[in-house]
Amino acid sequence: MSTAFLHAFGAHLPTRVVTNAEIAARLGRTPDWIENASGIRERRWAASETSVADLAVAAAEDCLQRAGIEASALGLVIVASGSAPPGFPGPAATVVARLGLEGTPALDLPMASAGALFGLALASQLTERFGDVLVIGAEKMSAILDAGPLDPNTAILFGDGAGAALVSSRVGRWRILDAVLHSDGQFRDDLAFDWASPLRMNGLSVIMHASRKLPSAIEEVLARQGIAAQDVTAFLLHQANQNLLVRVAKALKVPPELVFSNVARYGNTSSASMLIAAAEWSRENPASGAVIFSAFGAGFHWGALLAQSV
Amino acid sequence: MPDSTRRQRLLGVLKTITDKPIPADDAESLFESGLLDSFALPDLVSALEAEFAIKVPDRDLNPRKFDSIARIETYLEEHGA
Numbered sequence: 578m579s580t581a582f583l584h585a586f587g588a589h590l591p592t593r594v595v596t597n598a599e600i601a602a603r604l605g606r607t608p609d610w611i612e613n614a615s616g617i618r619e620r621r622w623a624a625s626e627t628s629v630a631d632l633a634v635a636a637a638e639d640c641l642q643r644a645g646i647e648a649s650a651l652g653l654v655i656v657a658s659g660s661a662p663p664g665f666p667g668p669a670a671t672v673v674a675r676l677g678l679e680g681t682p683a684l685d686l687p688m689a690s691a692g693a694l695f696g697l698a699l700a701s702q703l704t705e706r707f708g709d710v711l712v713i714g715a716e717k718m719s720a721i722l723d724a725g726p727l728d729p730n731t732a733i734l735f736g737d738g739a740g741a742a743l744v745s746s747r748v749g750r751w752r753i754l755d756a757v758l759h760s761d762g763q764f765r766d767d768l769a770f771d772w773a774s775p776l777r778m779n780g781l782s783v784i785m786h787a788s789r790k791l792p793s794a795i796e797e798v799l800a801r802q803g804i805a806a807q808d809v810t811a812f813l814l815h816q817a818n819q820n821l822l823v824r825v826a827k828a829l830k831v832p833p834e835l836v837f838s839n840v841a842r843y844g845n846t847s848s849a850s851m852l853i854a855a856a857e858w859s860r861e862n863p864a865s866g867a868v869i870f871s872a873f874g875a876g877f878h879w880g881a882l883l884a885q886s887v
Numbered sequence: 888m889p890d891s892t893r894r895q896r897l898l899g900v901l902k903t904i905t906d907k908p909i910p911a912d913d914a915e916s917l918f919e920s921g922l923l924d925s926f927a928l929p930d931l932v933s934a935l936e937a938e939f940a941i942k943v944p945d946r947d948l949n950p951r952k953f954d955s956i957a958r959i960e961t962y963l964e965e966h967g968a
Contacts, residue, residue, distance in 0.1 A: 761945065781918065781925050781950035788929035789948065820926050 581701035582749030583884055587640025587741040588856035589632055590843060591623040597733070604729035611733045612841075616819020620736030620844030622719040627737075629661040630671035632849075633715035636739035637676060639856070640711065644743045648676040652708025654683040655700060657692025657848040659875065660716045661685070663772050668715065682707070689716075689768075690815050690874025692848035693740065697870060697882055698756035700744035708746070714848035715739035725775035734818070736844030740852025750864040751884035757798045758880035759790070768875040787821055787873040792828035794881040795871050802883055806831050810866030810886075813858055815873060816840040816850035825871075847874065890960075893939075893968065897959060900934045913957040918950070928953060935959070939968035 596619045597608035604611075612618055623632060633656055641648055654676070656669040667685030684699075686692045693714030700710035718735035744753070764786065767779040791814065799806055806829040814822060819840050826833040837858045846853060851872050864886040873879035901909055901917075904927055910920045917923045923931060931953060932943050941963070952962050 763946065779950070781928055782948070784925040785928050785932065785948050785950060786945070788926075789932075789945075824926065824929070 579701060579753050579755070580746050581704050581753040582745055582747065582887070583751040583753060584743040584745050584747075584749035585640055585644035586852055586856035586859050587636045587638070587643055588739065588853040589635035589639060590738045590853070591621040591627065591632070593622050593624070594619050595622050595736075600733065604732055606729055606733065614730070615733055616838070616840050617733065617844045618841045621738055623717050623737040627717065628668070628671075629658050629715045629717050630668040630675065632717065632737065632739035633658070633668055633672045633713045634675045636715065636741040636852070637672060637711055637713055640741035640743055646709065646743070648678060650709055651676070651678065651681055651711050653700070653703060653710045654678070654681060655686060655696040655710065655712045656683065657686040657688055657696045657712070657714045658716055659687060659689025659692065659770070659847050660718050660721055661687065672713065688848065688874065688876065688878055690817065690847045690850070691872040691876065691878035691880065692874070693852050694815070694870055694872035694880055694882060695758060695878065697742060697744065697753075698758055698880065701753040701756060701882070704744050704746045710744045711741060712744060712852070713739060713741045714850070714852050716847040716849045718845070718847055721770055721776050724772060727775050728778070730780055731776060731778045734845040736846045738843055738846040738849045738853055740849045740854075740856055742852050742855065748887060751868060751886050754802050754883045754885050755798050756880060756882040757794050757801070758878070759794065760876050760878045762876065764877045765875070768877070784821065786877055787817065787879070788824050788828070790877070790879045791825050791871055791873050794879055795825075795829060795869055798881045798883045799869070804867055804883065808867060809835065809869050811858055811862065812836040812869045812871065813851060813855045814871050816843065816854055817845050817873070890964070893963060894960065896938055897956065897963065900931070900938050904931050904934060910956070913960070914955050916954050917956070918954060935963070939963055941966050941968050
C-alpha cells in the first residue's frame with residue numbers, strides 16, 4: 578500500500594483573456610472554427626515580463642495556502658515546464674529561492690504536457706525520503722507562439738498558466754495507489770520545440786497516439802488495482818483538446834461529464850493543465866472515490882496515476 | 888496482390904467512419920481529400936483492427952501508413968489481413 582497522499586492543489590492563471598476572436602483573423606480562421614476544432618473559446622496569456630517561474634511561484638503559494646503549510650515545510654520541489662527559457666539553471670532554482678528556501682532540493686522536468694504527471698509519480702515515490710513534495714507544472718506557451726510563425730492549427734491551442742500539487746507521506750485527502758509511466762522516443766520529432774525554429778506538431782500523429790495511449794494507460798493502472806473505469810469519480814486529464822477528452826471518455830465507456838474539462842476557458846497549458854484542472858475540480862467537488870490523473874505529451878511521454886479518497 | 892474481397896471490406900470500413908464520398912483514386916490522400924481528419928484516423932485504425940482481426944502496434948501508428956486506400960491495402964496485405 579502506497580504511503581503517498583495528495584493534500585491540496587493550487588493554480589494560477591494570468592488575468593489577460595485572449596478570445597478566439599482576437600486571434601482568429603491573424604491566423605486566417607474564424608472563432609467558430611477554432612471552437613469546433615478544439616473546444617477552446619479563450620485562453621490566458623501572461624504579460625511579456627512574466628516568467629515561467631513567476632507563474633510557478635504563484636501556483637505554489639496558492640497550493641501551500643490551501644494545504645495549510647508553510648514553504649519551509651517542503652522537502653523537495655519539482656517544476657515541470659516545456660516553455661521555460663533554454664539554458665541553466667531551470668525555473669526550479671528560481672522557484673525555491675522565491676519561496677524563501679535555502680538548501681531544499683529542486684528538480685526541473687523539461688517535459689511539456691506529461692511533465693506534471695511524471696512529477697506526481699516521482700513525488701509519490703520520493704516523499705518518504707524527502708518529506709513533503711511540491712509538484713508544479715508551469716508554462717508560458719505564448720512565448721513559444723512569439724518565437725516563430727506556427728501552423729494555425731497549432732497556434733489556436735495554447736495558453737499560459739501554472740498548477741501545483743502537494744504530495745506527502747502524511748495522511749491527506751487522497752492516497753496515491755499506483756502510477757504507470759511510458760515513453761517512446763521514436764516519435765520525438767512529431768511534437769518538438771527548440772527555440773531556434775517554430776514548434777513542430779504532426780497533429781495527425783499526436784492525436785492518433787494520444788487517442789490510444791491515454792485510455793490504454795488509464796486502463797493499465799486501473800487493472801493493476803482491480804478498479805473499473807466506471808467506478809472512477811473523476812478523470813483529471815491534460816487539457817489538450819476537448820475533442821480528445823471526449824474521445825478518451827468514449828474509449829473508456831464512461832460518461833464524458835466525468836472527464837473534467839476547462840479547456841474552453843484556458844486552452845492547452847501543457848504541463849500546467851492537469852494540475853489547474855485538479856485545482857478547479859477539487860474546489861468544486863468533495864474528495865470521494867477514485868480519481869485518475871493522466872497526460873500525454875511531447876516525447877512521446879504518457880501515463881496515468883490513480884488516487885483514492887481517504 | 889489485389890484482393891477484391893479485402894478491398895470491399897476496406898471500403899465498407901471507410902464508409903462507417905465517414906459519410907463523405909470515397910476518392911476514386913486509390914492513391915489520393917484521405918486527409919487532403921477531406922475524407923479523414925485527425926480525430927477520424929484513430930477511429931479508422933480501430934475499425935480496421937476489428938474488421939480484419941489485426942493488431943496495429945504503436946510503432947505502426949504513422950499517419951502515412953493510412954494516408955490512402957492504396958497504402959491501407961498494402962498495410963493489410965503485409966499483415967496478412
